[in-house]
Amino acid sequence: xxxxxxxxxELLASGKAxxxxxxxxxxxxxxxxxxxxxxxxxxLLVFDGRCTxxxxxxxxxxxxGRMGKAAIVATPGAVRSLIQLIAEHQVxxxxxxxxxxxxDAVTLLTDPAxxxxxxxxxxxxxxxxxxxVTESLARMSAQERRAFWDAELSRCFKxxxxxxxxxxxxxxxxxxxxxxxxxxxxxxxxxxxxxxxxNRAMHMAGRCVQCGSCTSACPAGIPxxxxxxxxxxxxxxxxxxxxxxxxxxxxxxSSFAADDRESFIL
Amino acid sequence: xxSDPGQNMIKSAIKEKNLTGVVVAACSPRMHEPTFRRACAExxxxxxxxxxxxxxxxxxxxxxxxxxxxEKAIDIVSMLVAKVKRNAPLFPIKVPVTRTxxxxxxxxxxxxxxxxxxxxxxxxxxxxxxxxxxxHMSQLSETFPTLDCSQCILTxxxxxxxxxxxITLHTYAEVExxxxxxxxxxxxxxxxxxxxxxxxxxxxxECVTACPIKKIPSEFNAGLGLRSAIxxxxxxxxxxxxxxxxxRCTYFQKGKCRFCExxxxxxxxxxxxxxxxxxxxVGAVVVSTGFTVVETSFFPEYGxxxxxxxxxxxxxxxxxxxxxxxxxxxxxxxxxxxxKNVVFLACAGSRDPAKGIEYCSKIxxxxxAKHAMLYRHKVPDGDATVFYMDIRAAGKGYDEFVRRAIExxxxxxxxxxxSRVFERQGKLVVKGADTLLGGQQVEIEADLVVLASAAVANxxxxxxxxxxxxxxxxxxxxxxxxxxxxxxxxxxxxxxxxGACQAPKDIPESVGQASAAASKxxxxxxCEELTREPVIAVVNRTAPPAYSTCAGCFMCRSACPFNAxxxxxxxxxxxxxxxxxARVNPGLCQGCGTCVAFCRSKAIDLxxxxxxxxxxxxxDLFA
Ligand SMILES: Cc1cc2nc3c(=O)[nH]c(=O)nc-3n(C[C@H](O)[C@H](O)[C@H](O)COP(=O)(O)OP(=O)(O)OC[C@H]3O[C@@H](n4cnc5c(N)ncnc54)[C@H](O)[C@@H]3O)c2cc1C
Ligand code: SF4
Ligand code: SF4
Ligand code: SF4
Ligand code: SF4
Numbered sequence: 001x002x003x004x005x006x007x008x009x010e011l012l013a014s015g016k017a018x019x020x021x022x023x024x025x026x027x028x029x030x031x032x033x034x035x036x037x038x039x040x041x042x043x044l045l046v047f048d049g050r051c052t053x054x055x056x057x058x059x060x061x062x063x064x065g066r067m068g069k070a071a072i073v074a075t076p077g078a079v080r081s082l083i084q085l086i087a088e089h090q091v092x093x094x095x096x097x098x099x100x101x102x103x104d105a106v107t108l109l110t111d112p113a114x115x116x117x118x119x120x121x122x123x124x125x126x127x128x129x130x131x132x133v134t135e136s137l138a139r140m141s142a143q144e145r146r147a148f149w150d151a152e153l154s155r156c157f158k159x160x161x162x163x164x165x166x167x168x169x170x171x172x173x174x175x176x177x178x179x180x181x182x183x184x185x186x187x188x189x190x191x192x193x194x195x196x197x198x199n200r201a202m203h204m205a206g207r208c209v210q211c212g213s214c215t216s217a218c219p220a221g222i223p224x225x226x227x228x229x230x231x232x233x234x235x236x237x238x239x240x241x242x243x244x245x246x247x248x249x250x251x252x253x254s255s256f257a258a259d260d261r262e263s264f265i266l
Numbered sequence: 267x268x269s270d271p272g273q274n275m276i277k278s279a280i281k282e283k284n285l286t287g288v289v290v291a292a293c294s295p296r297m298h299e300p301t302f303r304r305a306c307a308e309x310x311x312x313x314x315x316x317x318x319x320x321x322x323x324x325x326x327x328x329x330x331x332x333x334x335x336x337e338k339a340i341d342i343v344s345m346l347v348a349k350v351k352r353n354a355p356l357f358p359i360k361v362p363v364t365r366t367x368x369x370x371x372x373x374x375x376x377x378x379x380x381x382x383x384x385x386x387x388x389x390x391x392x393x394x395x396x397x398x399x400x401x402h403m404s405q406l407s408e409t410f411p412t413l414d415c416s417q418c419i420l421t422x423x424x425x426x427x428x429x430x431x432x433i434t435l436h437t438y439a440e441v442e443x444x445x446x447x448x449x450x451x452x453x454x455x456x457x458x459x460x461x462x463x464x465x466x467x468x469x470x471x472e473c474v475t476a477c478p479i480k481k482i483p484s485e486f487n488a489g490l491g492l493r494s495a496i497x498x499x500x501x502x503x504x505x506x507x508x509x510x511x512x513x514r515c516t517y518f519q520k521g522k523c524r525f526c527e528x529x530x531x532x533x534x535x536x537x538x539x540x541x542x543x544x545x546x547x548v549g550a551v552v553v554s555t556g557f558t559v560v561e562t563s564f565f566p567e568y569g570x571x572x573x574x575x576x577x578x579x580x581x582x583x584x585x586x587x588x589x590x591x592x593x594x595x596x597x598x599x600x601x602x603x604x605x606k607n608v609v610f611l612a613c614a615g616s617r618d619p620a621k622g623i624e625y626c627s628k629i630x631x632x633x634x635a636k637h638a639m640l641y642r643h644k645v646p647d648g649d650a651t652v653f654y655m656d657i658r659a660a661g662k663g664y665d666e667f668v669r670r671a672i673e674x675x676x677x678x679x680x681x682x683x684x685s686r687v688f689e690r691q692g693k694l695v696v697k698g699a700d701t702l703l704g705g706q707q708v709e710i711e712a713d714l715v716v717l718a719s720a721a722v723a724n725x726x727x728x729x730x731x732x733x734x735x736x737x738x739x740x741x742x743x744x745x746x747x748x749x750x751x752x753x754x755x756x757x758x759x760x761x762x763x764x765g766a767c768q769a770p771k772d773i774p775e776s777v778g779q780a781s782a783a784a785s786k787x788x789x790x791x792x793c794e795e796l797t798r799e800p801v802i803a804v805v806n807r808t809a810p811p812a813y814s815t816c817a818g819c820f821m822c823r824s825a826c827p828f829n830a831x832x833x834x835x836x837x838x839x840x841x842x843x844x845x846x847x848a849r850v851n852p853g854l855c856q857g858c859g860t861c862v863a864f865c866r867s868k869a870i871d872l873x874x875x876x877x878x879x880x881x882x883x884x885x886d887l888f889a
Contacts (some may be wrong), residue, residue, distance in 0.1 A: 002443065062811065088819045088820070090817070170813045170817055171815070171817050171866055172812050172817045172867060172869070173812070173815040173867055174867070174868060175866060175868060181881035183881075203866045225854070250817075250823040250824050251824050251864075253818075253864065254821045254822070254824045254864045255825075256824075
């Protein structure tokens with residue numbers, strides 16, 4: 001048994017968790033989420049390089065909440081999104097324990113302070129290919145950037161996998177699904193797609209924890225996470241607030257500090 | 267349109283054509299919306315189904331007379347028509363009112379407000395930080411412009427406060443927090459441990475005599491007299507009950523003494539008394555926490571407070587006062603001799619941008635004239651000299667008063683600023699320029715120098731303002747809602763200002779403002795319920811299992827400048843929490859709409875300006 005399986009088994013046996021949300025073997029060599037509720041089933045749990053999807057996306061769902069106290073297998077990015085979910089009052093820190101996993105170790109995190117310490121010790125890592133795109137985007141003129149995104153987004157067919165993969169897209173009803181009034185055009189044509197993604201980027205500003213889950217979920221291979229990440233980096237630059245580091249962080253955009261830079265006010 | 271015939275046209279159109287909405291294309295809603303809404307209401311239409319298209323400020327006044335201007339006017343009207351189609355009838359909100367007022371600060375302003383409100387039959391809770399009420403006025407000798415004795419006119423009012431059946435007095439107490447909203451505040455008050463059982467203490471003063479620690483500078487005497495560790499600040503104090511200064515008491519510091527306890531015939535000393543926390547429901551608040559003056563140590567050029575015979579005006583009041591350390595004889599602090607040459611410096615610190623106090627302290631011209639005059643009365647063979655920048659004596663009988671000082675009491679007024687006060691061979695020398703004589707240098711030897719030192723905000727004013735959510739200016743004086751038209755209101759509904767906490771003021775002005783604040787409070791308390799405009803934010807409700815599209819992220823809560831957003835739990839039959847949502851407190855919401863802009867899921871909406879209405883209005887422009 002792996003260290004992860006042992007720890008998961010202990011949590012279930014001691015009643016510290018009633019369900020363990022983790023990765024299991026899927027089809028065609030891929031991993032899939034598993035919900036382990038008995039000790040016997042801990043053997044289903046795996047953790048390796050294929051496990052990148054952010055499982056905290058399940059935590060804010062009412063049906064998962066009804067399963068009882070949860071233990072969740074989390075990558076560093078997922079730990080950050082859990083912290084952000086706590087800060088946004090979506091998860092009660094008393095109702096979840098974390099099996100933080102990275103390549104070589106499994107760490108049990110049971111309270112906000114431990115989560116914050118873990119997040120601080122595991123800074124954001126950007127995959128080299130994403131980094132290359134970001135850097136080339138930074139060198140482009142506004143028109144070139146627009147052309148880049150027009151080309152990328154021309155492949156988007158509004159499957160909303162990016163939204164489903166993002167732990168922080170937990171709204172009861174997403175603004176794109178509203179029809180009274182209809183804020184965002186539903187059609188997957190150029191304008192509709194641009195409206196949708198600009199909206200999502202704005203809604204993620206100051207909240208995106210840069211886990212990369214949306215980008216990996218996109219079946220069209222669009223590096224869609226870059227928009228949210230860039231919006232969040234601007235907020236960080238202006239207000240010094242990086243999402244996913246403090247469980248009691250006030251919302252970066254709707255809170256005020258006396259020393260806010262306000263450099264954008266002309 | 268706003269005339270009677272115009273209104274009648276609207277009224278008959280509503281009746282004849284069965285209108286379900288009205289757009290008046292005229293001036294700004296600020297001006298006549300109430301007029302037209304009232305007209306609609308009189309014709310039986312819900313007033314919130316009437317909208318104003320502002321053709322005056324937004325079109326005809328700002329554009330020339332062209333076709334484009336006419337087109338714009340048509341667009342504006344058409345947009346409002348699109349909006350009004352989606353207007354819903356709204357109904358005024360009723361909020362209950364707790365008809366008890368909290369008055370913070372028991373100086374003359376607080377005393378006046380408390381008495382006025384109490385005499386109108388309402389309950390008042392008066393909270394004073396010091397062991398006695400009275401404020402600065404209790405320290406004054408005689409008062410300009412009539413020279414009546416300050417204590418003599420103040421003490422009866424202080425006693426009236428203590429005895430008034432409608433006033434609850436908490437001295438040696440502070441307001442720790444204020445929550446809630448107009449009509450419905452909760453004030454948390456910390457009553458500091460006095461170390462005395464106020465009920466059994468008879469105020470005999472045996473304990474004060476017994477206390478061996480007697481060399482503490484007395485605050486009441488502005489440091490010129492002494493007091494004991496257990497003390498009554500002054501003989502006329504209300505309440506006339508001592509308090510133990512725990513920082514100075516030998517028992518509290520070293521664990522031994524308790525002399526006062528052995529001498530107290532009423533067994534009223536309580537060394538183990540704890541601070542008491544009281545939560546009090548109030549409907550309105552009057553803030554009257556007054557001011558203070560800068561000390562001599564503030565002035566490097568006048569000796570940093572090192573010269574004993576350079577004192578502030580407040581200290582001079584104590585020297586003049588019959589209840590003061592010299593029993594009203596003018597004797598200087600250094601050697602107790604009667605000074606024969608007194609120099610008064612007006613504007614000490616005030617109107618001096620270099621010192622950060624660019625404003626006029628307003629009271630100094632008058633009290634300096636008073637000081638010089640009283641000194642001349644008490645020491646007829648003494649010389650009084652006043653250095654001034656200009657004399658500001660606007661007020662009933664004020665200029666006459668200053669003239670009297672100059673002409674009848676022969677006070678010498680020199681126009682000019684004093685650059686330095688220093689000691690030469692054991693004597694103080696005042697060096698300045700006489701600007702009326704072309705800047706000629708003057709040096710005057712003085713036995714005593716009195717600084718009319720600047721009036722500044724009380725220490726702790728900012729913290730109090732933050733606790734009460736009222737704004738304050740760059741000098742930490744509390745800000746009124748409008749400098750001309752709403753001088754006693756603050757920007758927080760239900761909180762009013764009185765006295766020198768708003769800006770330096772003399773007694774008549776403080777009392778006037780205090781009565782004004784009281785009348786606002788009494789007006790507020792005249793009804794059992796407050797009626798408010800229903801233009802407030804609401805969080806939507808939908809069918810289960812969502813209950814609302816609000817996800818409970820509470821981004822709106824930190825955005826709301828009025829603390830109007832709270833959380834609400836939706837519970838199932840078994841009491842289990844199904845969802846936690848935002849809820850807008852209708853009593854607090856001011857309808858600013860800030861929250862609406864932040865809500866990602868558009869779950870919060872502003873009544874009268876809903877998303878649907880705004881969207882229709884904007885889209886109409888592009889249609
Ligand atoms: C030297 C001098 C001479 C003067 N002579 C005259 C004169 O002759 N004629 C005249 O008309 N005016 C005179 N004045 C002005 C007069 O003193 C003021 O107008 C008056 O005291 C203002 O009253 P107030 O109640 O606003 O403030 P204050 O008298 O300052 O009273 C404020 C009260 O609030 C209390 N307080 C402060 N903070 C808190 C808190 N956080 N919580 C609870 N309580 C608090 C204080 O302890 C105090 O009791 C003179 C002023 C000075 C300095
Ligand atoms: S996952 Fe990709 S294709 Fe689907 S909506 Fe998002 S960006 Fe478009
Ligand atoms: S938007 Fe940010 S937080 Fe959400 S999935 Fe993408 S990278 Fe993660
Ligand atoms: S911002 Fe919107 S979703 Fe979030 S708590 Fe407020 S009303 Fe609810
Ligand atoms: S409309 Fe303004 S005052 Fe009302 S709840 Fe929203 S932010 Fe607060």
